[in-house]
Amino acid sequence: MISSRSTAHITLFLTAMMLLQSADSFLQPQARSPISIAPTKQQQQQHRYMTNNDDDDDYIDEDSLGDWRSFRMNLANSATSTSSSSSIDGIDLSDDSSPPSTAITSEESSSSSTTSTSTKERPKSVSKQNEQLLSAQNSALAEEYINGVWAHESSIPEVGGLVCRMPLESEIYRGSPESFMYQKLQTFLDSDDYDRTEDVTTRQQQGRSSRSSSSSTTSQSMSFSALAAKTVFWYRGAEKLLKKEILQIMSTANANGRIDPSDLDEESLELLQLYMDHQSTWQEVCLVTEMSNEGKGGSKTITINRPMAFKLSKSMARLVLMGALQASENDSTNFVRKERDGGETQNLVKFLGAFENQCAVYVGGPDDMDKPAVLVHGIADLPGAVEISRGTGIYQGGLEAAIDGVLSGKYKPLDFRFFVGHTRYAKGQLEDAVTKGKYQPIACSRPLVLKQCIQLPKPLWHEVLEFCGGELKEISKLELTKREDL
Numbered sequence: 290m291i292s293s294r295s296t297a298h299i300t301l302f303l304t305a306m307m308l309l310q311s312a313d314s315f316l317q318p319q320a321r322s323p324i325s326i327a328p329t330k331q332q333q334q335q336h337r338y339m340t341n342n343d344d345d346d347d348y349i350d351e352d353s354l355g356d357w358r359s360f361r362m363n364l365a366n367s368a369t370s371t372s373s374s375s376s377i378d379g380i381d382l383s384d385d386s387s388p389p390s391t392a393i394t395s396e397e398s399s400s401s402s403t404t405s406t407s408t409k410e411r412p413k414s415v416s417k418q419n420e421q422l423l424s425a426q427n428s429a430l431a432e433e434y435i436n437g438v439w440a441h442e443s444s445i446p447e448v449g450g451l452v453c454r455m456p457l458e459s460e461i462y463r464g465s466p467e468s469f470m471y472q473k474l475q476t477f478l479d480s481d482d483y484d485r486t487e488d489v490t491t492r493q494q495q496g497r498s499s500r501s502s503s504s505s506t507t508s509q510s511m512s513f514s515a516l517a518a519k520t521v522f523w524y525r526g527a528e529k530l531l532k533k534e535i536l537q538i539m540s541t542a543n544a545n546g547r548i549d550p551s552d553l554d555e556e557s558l559e560l561l562q563l564y565m566d567h568q569s570t571w572q573e574v575c576l577v578t579e580m581s582n583e584g585k586g587g588s589k590t591i592t593i594n595r596p597m598a599f600k601l602s603k604s605m606a607r608l609v610l611m612g613a614l615q616a617s618e619n620d621s622t623n624f625v626r627k628e629r630d631g632g633e634t635q636n637l638v639k640f641l642g643a644f645e646n647q648c649a650v651y652v653g654g655p656d657d658m659d660k661p662a663v664l665v666h667g668i669a670d671l672p673g674a675v676e677i678s679r680g681t682g683i684y685q686g687g688l689e690a691a692i693d694g695v696l697s698g699k700y701k702p703l704d705f706r707f708f709v710g711h712t713r714y715a716k717g718q719l720e721d722a723v724t725k726g727k728y729q730p731i732a733c734s735r736p737l738v739l740k741q742c743i744q745l746p747k748p749l750w751h752e753v754l755e756f757c758g759g760e761l762k763e764i765s766k767l768e769l770t771k772r773e774d775l
Contacts, residue, residue, distance in 0.1 A: 412756060412762075414435075415752055416745075418747065422744075423736075426741055426743075427703055427704060430736055431736075433734075433736050434736035434737075437734060438736050440733035440737060441732055441758075442729060442730070442757050442759075442761060443732045444730065445720065445723065446588065446723060447580065448579065450577055450732045451576060451577070451730070451731040451732075451733055452577060452719070452728040452730050453572075453729050453731055453750060454570045454574075455727065455729050455764070456524075456567075456764065457527075457567045458527035458528055458531070460567070460726045461474050461726075462726070469559050469560075470534075473530060474527055474530050477526060477530045478523060478526045483526050483529065517763050520763040521763070534560055538557050538560070572750040572768075573592050573595075574593055574753060575591060575592050575654075575712065575728075576683075577719075578591055578711070580719075581716055581717070586716060588713075588718070588719040588720075589711050589712065589714070590654065590711065591653040591654060591663065591708045591712075592652065592653055592654050592708075592711075593651065593738065594748070594749040595651050595652040595653075595742075596651055597650045597652050597709060598648065599647070599650075600646060600647065601640075601645045601648045603641065605650065606640050606645070607637065608709065609648075609661065609662040609707050609709065610637060610661060610662075611661055612660040613659035636689075636692075640692055643695035644702050646702075647703060648702055649705070649741050649743060650662065650707045650709065651706060651707065653709055653712075654708075654710045654712035654713075655710060656710055656711055656712055657710055660710075662708055663685060664687065664706070665705070665707075665708060665738075665739070666704055666706065666739065667684065667704075667739045668691075669682070671684065671687040671694070672687055672689075672690040673687035674686050674687035681735060691704075703741055706739070737753060750765075751765045
């Protein structure tokens with residue numbers, strides 16, 4: 290059911306949409322500063338079983354797990370990407386180093402179908418420029434990053450891991466079978482309206498042409514493989530369907546260029562809701578800091594790739610220390626804004642002295658933005674700091690010690706990250722967003738969480754997905770084709 294408030298938002302949104310010159314520009318992400326292949330029905334059933342089985346409430350002794358993060362690192366470093374088929378609907382998906390192939394009939398395909406497996410090691414580096422920037426900001430973390438960074442996709446969110454916002458095309462493709470857009474996409478991919486060879490042929494040509502280009506271009510170009518072909522097949526199909534649906538919605542505008550949401554059917558309203566939500570969370574990379582404990586409570590994430598400020602003014606320093614609300618003189622917190630004589634507090638002066646010229650402040654999420662910022666770092670022995678989950682090496686808190694440490698020269702300002710706000714989920718809400726293809730859980734090493742996202746040459750979202758390899762890497766490359774600022 291669409292609320293009146295949502296209807297008003299949709300009305301404004303549709304009016305602005307009519308000013309755009311084409312559906313192509315409509316589908317581009319808004320300018321900002323700065324999936325794996327869809328699961329089969331059997332895999333979906335397994336995932337539902339994993340998230341709803343009777344053992345969810347059983348207690349697990351963390352000490353019995355051993356050094357599980359080292360195990361995950363070794364797993365990620367030794368894992369390979371595989372594809373289970375060499376053709377789709379008569380399209381040859383063999384490596385493009387082989388001679389060009391021609392389409393075959395379905396009869397020939399069924400009689401000569403084979404299963405091939407291509408293996409590729411996960412990348413050890415995805416951006417030398419990012420590594421150089423990290424070295425200039427935090428040499429110790431850079432060494433840890435270069436010698437042991439890893440990431441791989443996971444089936445469920447976990448504290449200390451990430452959840453990455455997936456593209457709208459992916460969300461629709463991997464979405465709920467009850468979704469109108471999911472059903473439309475499946476029908477479209479199977480229909481004669483979608484040329485099955487067009488996008489795969491284009492992808493193959495791109496892969497071949499990259500071999501004759503410069504090394505810098507080659508590193509950014511899309512490789513051609515069975516996995517890449519499968520990905521581009523459904524991704525381009527979803528992209529075309531979105532354009533088609535948007536044009537249909539735009540055609541309902543009146544003479545004044547306005548669209549009345551009440552005139553739209555339920556399917557069109559679903560698409561607009563998906564689009565607006567996607568725009569507000571585009572390419573988020575979120576650190577999971579809380580998960581439901583034994584089936585109780587909700588979850589919390591902090592968005593780590595939305596820079597807010599690189600230096601501190603007095604007003605920004607107050608926001609970070611105290612939040613947006615004016616503190617009263619009866620506040621129990623140590624960080625009150627004003628003393629009785631009206632002067633700045635000693636803590637504010639110390640904070641500005643430590644971080645005024647260099648401070649990494651981020652928008653962590655829409656909830657509790659009026660509260661003091663959350664301090665995140667990787668310093669285990671910082672007084673007052675608490676590890677967010679055992680073995681992660683990621684810590685929260687210890688602000689007073691951080692200020693003193695920076696002033697004394699023991700630490701550098703960019704050893705710390707400040708996050709204003711967070712995103713809180715009701716019980717099961719984050720897991721539901723994962724099941725519907727909105728977010729992809731990713732387990733990773735701590736440098737990907739702790740590194741700064743200040744004018745990264747390669748955005749963190751792309752960096753993380755490319756470290757995962759496989760289809761996530763292919764999706765990252767497809768999304769890069771939409772960007773003109775990189």
